[in-house]
Amino acid sequence: MKIYSCETHINRALDEFVAKEETFPNMEPVKNDIKLSTTCEYCEQVPMYVVTNVQSDTTSS
Numbered sequence: 479m480k481i482y483s484c485e486t487h488i489n490r491a492l493d494e495f496v497a498k499e500e501t502f503p504n505m506e507p508v509k510n511d512i513k514l515s516t517t518c519e520y521c522e523q524v525p526m527y528v529v530t531n532v533q534s535d536t537t538s539s
């Protein structure tokens with residue numbers, strides 16, 4: 479699971495992640511190239527954070 483979120487909706491993204499995954503979320507800043515092609519999950523803003531599983535960096539998505 480991966481949720482892109484702007485600054486406005488980051489709390490909602492974290493809440494939703496915890497509700498669905500029942501595990502502690504990892505919050506990372508979004509890379510610039512991803513900002514160009516992706517929007518916030520909840521609005522049309524440029525995403526500032528991506529919420530993922532903590533282990534997501536070592537597993538294929």
Ligand SMILES: [Zn+2]
Nearest residue numbers: 484487518521
């Ligand atoms: Zn948003």
